[in-house]
Amino acid sequence: TDERIAQLLVPEMSGFRDELAILDSKHSETLKLLGETKRDAEQLNDDFQGFEKRYESQHQMDVKTMGHTSQKLAELGSMLKYTDDRLQTQTDHLKTTTAMVKALKTKVTNVEHDLQQTSMQSCDTSNILRDHLEKYQALEELVERIKKACGGDEETRKRGSVWVAVDALKLRVQGNSDEIKDLREVDVGHSDELAVERERTDDILKGMATHQDQIRALSDQIGMELAKSAMQCRMEDRLKTWSIIAKMRCTGEKVDSHQSDLQRVGEQLASMMKQLELTKSEVQKTQDRLESTNKQLCDVSSGLELTQEYWQGLSKGLRETHKSVTVENCLLPPARGAGVTMLPIISKTPRTSQKLAH
Structure with a gap:
């Protein structure tokens, strides 16, 4: 029996042993999976904690942003109220200005009326002056006729201002005549001096002609030419060459100085171009800021218009x-x-009276 039991148990034990080996291998694999799962869970926990921290920081930032937004909305509300007050003030000013313009228009109308009356008076005055001028001209003609009729006696000449002026003119003419006579005498003296000088000039010219004849004779005798010698020509050529070289050297120095000036001006121009580019970029930034500011102003204006419409409706x-x-x-x-009652009124009839009595 023991052998039988051993024979029966040995195969089963070997099967159990194989199953245990398989279970051990599966258990080790399970342990590996559990380790990986643990690591994944820890990583997930770390990620979740990081997410909670980020969520908390984002929540705080959102709270701050909402606080700033609320503050800005409050500021915009105060600005809108201030703008509404300013608009009301401007409306009052416009009303006052309208009243002042009406008063000024009345004054202008009065001034125009006064100007028309003044122009009419000036026309009347010009007509009166024209009549007086004609009368004055007639009086002048009458005075001239009276002067002609009075004659030219000595007493009348002394009394009349016209005769006094004529006498003064005669005296001035006489003085001018004396001056003309003096000038004629001076002219005659200068004419005599010119004649003497002309004679001396003629004598000098004759002497120069004689000397020229003598020089020609000497040149013919000696055999010298009046032209320049070869040495003198060479000296003049050398002097000209030296002067040309000096001028070229001076011109080269001037060209070098001009080149240095041009280089300096080019450097200044380059620096100015850089500054211009910087200024251009700053201007572009300023324009962008202005555009954003204008956009904000447009938004505020639209909000103000909506607020005004709301207040007008209210x-x-x-x-x-x-x-x-x-x-x-x-x-x-x-x-x-x-x-007065809300119930209908029942008309009184014999039948209804009997019913009411019962």
Whole structure:
């Protein structure tokens, strides 16, 4: 029996042993999977904690942003209120200006009327002056005729201003005549001196002609030419060459100085171009800022217009409500009297009287 049991148990034990080996291998694989799962869980926990931290920081940033937004909205509300007050002030100023313009228009109308009257008076005055001028001209002609009729006696000449002026003119003419005579005498003296000088000039010219004849004779005798010698020509050529070299050297120095000036100007121009580029970029940035500011102003203006429309509608509703309350004295329907009832009235007939009696 023991052998039988051993024979039966040995195969089963070997099978159990194989199954245990398989279980051990699976258990080791399970342990590996559990380790990987643990690592993944730890990584997931770390990621979740990091997410919580990021979420907390983002939440704080959102809270700060909302706080800033609320503050800006409050500031915009105060700015809108200030703008509304300014608009009301400007409206009052416009009303005052309109009244002043009306008064000024009245004054201008009065001034135009006064100018028209003044122009009419000036026309009348010009007509009167024209009449007086004609009368004055007639009086002048009469005075001239009287002067001619009075004659030219000595007393009349002394009394008349015209004769005094004529005498003064005669004296001036006589003085000018004396000066002309003196000038003629001086001219005659200069003419005599010119004649003497002309004679001396003629003598000098004759002497020069004689000397020239003598020089020609000497040249013919000696065999010398009046032309320049070869040495003198060479010296002049050398002097010309030296002067040309000096001029070229001076010109080269001037060209070098001009080149240095041009180089310096080019450097200054390059620096100015760089500054211009920087200024251009700054101007572009300023333009961008201005555009953003204009956009914000447009948004604020649109919000202000909406606010004004809202306030206008609200004020209109309040005015209508006030008007209805003021006109009708109440918002409820009028109260009924004591004898008024809402039930229908039953007419009295013999049949209805009997029913009511029962």
